[in-house]
Amino acid sequence: MSHDPSCLFCKIVAGQIPSRKAYEDEEILVFHDIHPWAPVHLLIIPKLHIATLADISEEQHAALLGRMTALAPRLMREAAVTNGFRTVINCGADGGQEVYHLHMHVMGGPRPWAKG
Ligand code: 5GP
Ligand code: ZN
Numbered sequence: 001m002s003h004d005p006s007c008l009f010c011k012i013v014a015g016q017i018p019s020r021k022a023y024e025d026e027e028i029l030v031f032h033d034i035h036p037w038a039p040v041h042l043l044i045i046p047k048l049h050i051a052t053l054a055d056i057s058e059e060q061h062a063a064l065l066g067r068m069t070a071l072a073p074r075l076m077r078e079a080a081v082t083n084g085f086r087t088v089i090n091c092g093a094d095g096g097q098e099v100y101h102l103h104m105h106v107m108g109g110p111r112p113w114a115k116g
Helices: 008-013 058-078
Strands: 021-024 028-032 040-046 085-088 104-108
Touching: 008 028, 008 040, 021 058, 028 058, 040 058, 058 085, 058 104
Parallel strands: none
Antiparallel strands: 021 028, 028 040, 040 104, 085 104
16 A cells, blocks of 8 residues: 555655744655654654555665665754754654654754653
């Protein structure tokens, strides 16, 4: 399924739910987390609906994941984060995933942070 009409992040991709966007291209959207843990807290998502990191296939999605990861340092630089950042992908129930549309958290900015 490329799009799940009941999925929160698919609704954000479709513009049905507003978000504060930081970056967008044909296959990736980046927006600010609604409950940030850090001064800058971005979510990098594929526009394609992939529920979790456990659902990717190496053949099909390696390039997409590579692009998502490669965007992180660039977006942190653009957000004036210069002293390091953290990337997190929560996967499944025991991984603490709450929204079942693959996303990479990218958090940075001066500490203390709200969490972590
Ligand atoms: P997870 O726990 O699944 O790794 O992270 C989901 C993240 O999505 C949480 O950090 C949460 O704050 C964020 N989030 C949930 N709903 C919304 C929303 O409607 N808009 C935005 N921008 N972020 C959301
Ligand atoms: Zn989705």
